[in-house]
Amino acid sequence: xxxxxxxxxxxxxxxxxxxxxxxxxxxxxxxxxxxxxxxxxxxxxxxxxxxxxxxxxxxxxxxxxxxxxxxxxxxxxxxxxxxxxxxxxxxxxxxxxxxxxxxxxxxxxxxxxxxxxxxxxxxxxxxxxxxxxxxxxxxxxxxxxxxxxxxxxxxxxxxxxxxxxxxxxxxxxxxxxxxxxxxxxxxxxxxxxxxxxxxxxxxxxxxxxxxxxxxxxxxxxxxx
Ligand SMILES: Nc1nc2c(ncn2[C@@H]2O[C@H](COP(=O)(O)OP(=O)(O)O)[C@@H](O)[C@H]2O)c(=O)[nH]1
Ligand SMILES: [Mg+2]
Numbered sequence: 001x002x003x004x005x006x007x008x009x010x011x012x013x014x015x016x017x018x019x020x021x022x023x024x025x026x027x028x029x030x031x032x033x034x035x036x037x038x039x040x041x042x043x044x045x046x047x048x049x050x051x052x053x054x055x056x057x058x059x060x061x062x063x064x065x066x067x068x069x070x071x072x073x074x075x076x077x078x079x080x081x082x083x084x085x086x087x088x089x090x091x092x093x094x095x096x097x098x099x100x101x102x103x104x105x106x107x108x109x110x111x112x113x114x115x116x117x118x119x120x121x122x123x124x125x126x127x128x129x130x131x132x133x134x135x136x137x138x139x140x141x142x143x144x145x146x147x148x149x150x151x152x153x154x155x156x157x158x159x160x161x162x163x164x165x166x167x168x169x170x171x172x173x174x175x176x177x178x179x180x181x182x183x184x185x186x187x188x189x190x191x192x193x194x195x196x197x198x199x200x201x202x203x204x205x206x207x208x209x210x211x212x213x214x215x216x217x218x219x220x221x222x223x224x
Contacts (some may be wrong), residue, residue, distance in 0.1 A: 019100045019124040029078060032103050036125060037110035038118040042144040043047045044126045045175035046110065047086050050185050050204050055196070073189055080189045087100050088187070101132035106140070106188045110158075113172065114151040126166055139168045142184055 033087055035043040048056055051069050053152040068085045069215055101107075109125055111118040122141065129139065163170030169187065173180040 029080045029193050031105045032083050033106040034104045035108050036087055038121050041110040041112040041118050042175045044086055046202055049175045049178050049181045075193055079086040080193050082142050096184040098132050105192050110142045110144050110147050113154045114145055114148050116153045119154045141168050141170045141189055143172040147176045
């Protein structure tokens with residue numbers, strides 16, 4: 001499995017493990033979040049807005065496969081480190097993403113309110129997510145580009161209805177204006193932080209699962 005990755009990605013995986021152990025030395029909750037959804041819905045823009053508080057127009061063609069950004073948020077005096085993985089939505093990268101799904105605590109699933117097919121594909125994304133993630137993963141549905149009201153193709157109610165059907169929280173966001181961006185991430189962090197207080201996680205067990213997942217892949221199938 002590793003061999004089918006480029007060198008860069010392998011290094012990113014290694015770095016993520018190192019960061020986990022070096023930064024979270026004091027009271028710290030570590031949460032792994034993934035951004036998913038069709039290409040062009042604004043995943044990278046949303047992450048940049050959350051991380052840097054600004055909108056950089058134009059496509060981020062540099063997003064190839066998967067990469068992450070670390071962001072520490074403080075919730076009621078508890079430092080929560082979010083490691084946010086940004087995926088490329090292209091079909092050919094989906095198989096790469098599967099390995100990351102297993103370790104995710106949360107998933108932000110995006111569609112573009114001006115793009116009907118990105119909304120129609122949400123069901124397919126949810127099917128895939130349910131297949132590959134842990135059963136207690138937190139999923140949030142986001143209708144992005146809420147600022148583009150004149151080109152809206154999906155009404156807010158349609159997003160709400162779909163979210164209700166799958167029992168997931170929903171909000172409309174704009175990576176451009178920043179509306180609800182911070183909220184989307186902090187809501188997920190809060191939900192997870194509260195869970196972790198009630199039921200402490202077992203990081204060793206997760207690493208074990210992660211390694212097993214990689215083993216499975218290398219013995220059974222080629223990714224590309
Ligand atoms: N108006 C508007 N444009 C956006 C928003 N989010 C992303 N975009 C634009 O949509 C395009 C795709 O965004 P990008 O972040 O690369 O999408 P990704 O493929 O899902 O990562 C780019 O041209 C962005 O500038 C938003 O909230 N509002
Ligand atoms: Mg991107």
